[in-house]
Amino acid sequence: MELKTLGIYGPYPKAGGSACSSYLVRTASAKLVLDFGAGALTRLTAEEDVGSVDAIILSHTHFDHVSDMLPLTYLMELRPGKLKVYLPKMKDNWYLKLLNSALFEAHEVEAGDKAEINGALVEFFPARHTVPTLGVKISEGGKSLYYTGDTVWFDELSEYVRGADTVLADAAKPLGFKGPHMSYDKAFLLKEASGGKVILTHLSPDFDPSPALDDKDIEVAKEGKVYFV
């Protein structure tokens, strides 16, 4: 399985050609996209024909994770077929109303749900954020990738990531950060809990935690980089 970062910034992209949260996951049989923030569409279409993507999985509906779904609508109008979209179930799902049902096959999911998408097992886990948000585990061929979505640290997270070969984590904020994301020191907890590698993402445009990290199993995401899981 390989993970390619399409966009890594939040809550807005860094100046000069970067993008917000979006990740392309290629398994032996499936192509999945995790989140689709600002700038994701041009990065995805540079990699893949949209028709070859099996599903887009949205961890939650904050704009920095979903905004390029809107111009994607116009692209979808010009091509046959529907694109599968998985998103958290929520009361009065305002975002679902934006997804034209003629163009997208929407699946509302919640923690504990599982889906098999073209040979890849996708499992959904709880996250703690300001809106309904899901962690996503993708497993294939004995390897697994856990994406935390946006979340603060909570103790159960260490159970959810256990055994994951790679954890893609919303954990790039400065120490003492008060918002609904993890500070970079949580990378060490995630590494210990998973026993795998940790990639820190959802970078603030004005803060890079790299100088504070010196661990071969922890790295800060770079845009356009391919990671082998």
Ligand SMILES: [Zn+2]
């Ligand atoms: Zn968010």
